[in-house]
Amino acid sequence: MSAAEIKEIISFVGIGLLILAIALIQLSRRKLQGIFSIIISILAYICFITGGLIVLFIVISGPTG
Template identity: 40%
Template sequence: MSPSLMKMWVSLSAMGFMFLSILMIYLSRYKLGGVLKFITATIAYILMILSGIIIFFVVFTGPTPE
């Protein structure tokens, strides 16, 4: 697999993490309560931070030679 294709899949997974974290934040704020609310919100924010780090890495590593 070429480096360009690997970067594409990595950035796609980061976008998936962002989408998943948005759904989990919505669930934790409006649908859940108690300890489950805290757990889902914590996981959601960890996924959001992780996806931001991944996107930062993908953008600032520059273009890949083909």
């Protein structure tokens, strides 16, 4: 696999983590209560930060040539 394909796969993982974070936040705010809501929210924010950093790294690193 070339460097561009690896970066593409890594960016898909980052986008997937961002989508997962959205789903977990919606779940914790609408369906869960108490300690479960807090745990899922913390997990969602971890996914959000990780996914955001991955996407930021891919964008800043620029095109592969």
